[in-house]
Amino acid sequence: MKKEKAVVVFSGGQDSTTCLFWALKNFDEVEAVTFNYNQKHKLEIEVASEIAKELNVKHTVLDMSLLNQLAPNALTRDDINIEHKEGELPSTFVDGRNLLFLSFAGVLAKQVGARHIITGVCETDFSGYPDCRDVFIKSLNVTLNLSMDFPFVIHTPLMWINKAETWGLADELGALDYVREKTLTCYNGVIADGCGECPACHLRKRGLDDYLAQKEEK
Template structure:
């Protein structure tokens, strides 16, 4: 495994289960970590305060970037509260929680900020193993965008995706291995309806999170 202990990283950070797990992974992997959070017109501003608090717990610097232009681009239920949120993925389509272009823009913004600080490592919590079918969570997309931002900025960025091939059960196990299981369980906000920890229980994000948590707890109890 490559040693990055003498290098810094920017972590794309929302305060949710996945990005929080990645934040603590990055703390163990890099010399210095900056948490980059985005305000993009999401339904719940509480997400930002949760992210700020977790960054404080992690003792990393926190930066909030205004990316509200995203809410003006395509209608979706995460930035338009008048749209009733899909609780299940429609057949042959993406759920209306999909925000077109979001991850592409977030990573591009992060790369531009990292460029100014001479940082080449970007960390994001996307995963194609256990998600709602979003195309911008796929490994092929990350590799493609990595090549694009490298060409656009003439810099050798490395986009790290520690969770890419982990389902939610394995993400919980990973958080436990990192020693931050309780922080991820109790302090994060993954729920699309803006409720911390176990959340509302019925939005797509809560279903994935809680199903994975229960399965991991079952596995852990059997191994004791």
């Protein structure tokens, strides 16, 4: 029987780590790819590398520093504040990021013989990012297949679930404590429960609190 191989787009955060555990459960062989786009917190890459090492997953880090040159944003520039004004995209949005990340993940996947690509994008709690929408993923899936004449399947395990349900998925995979203690979601570069102040930490904590409360009620 032919073994199925997958590549996970991996940042070392809550969502992508949950997706990594999901991939390990669903595929015979899994690799992870992380992108260095001159994000302020190089700790993100270190965390991703450490998690991949602990889970015995082959890990590739690709240089995407040109993205920072083209699309300055709050995740890469100290002079841009993290904010989300009504009717505007958040300052943490990076133009073209998921388009480029998934395209390069596709190139890598083809080279290693993996037709499955996993990403943690989500339309339920997507902060208004257009490149986290299901319609974008479906469109890109077709484009990647046509561009490389390869039968890619892009999987989005978190697309239609909220943060509480994402914690629930991690728990179902036996990884809730691991995800809570080892991942980096915080925009200010604080591992685990984070700084508690930035939008990413608020979303993460609210989801965890909701999930734990629901679990207690059962």
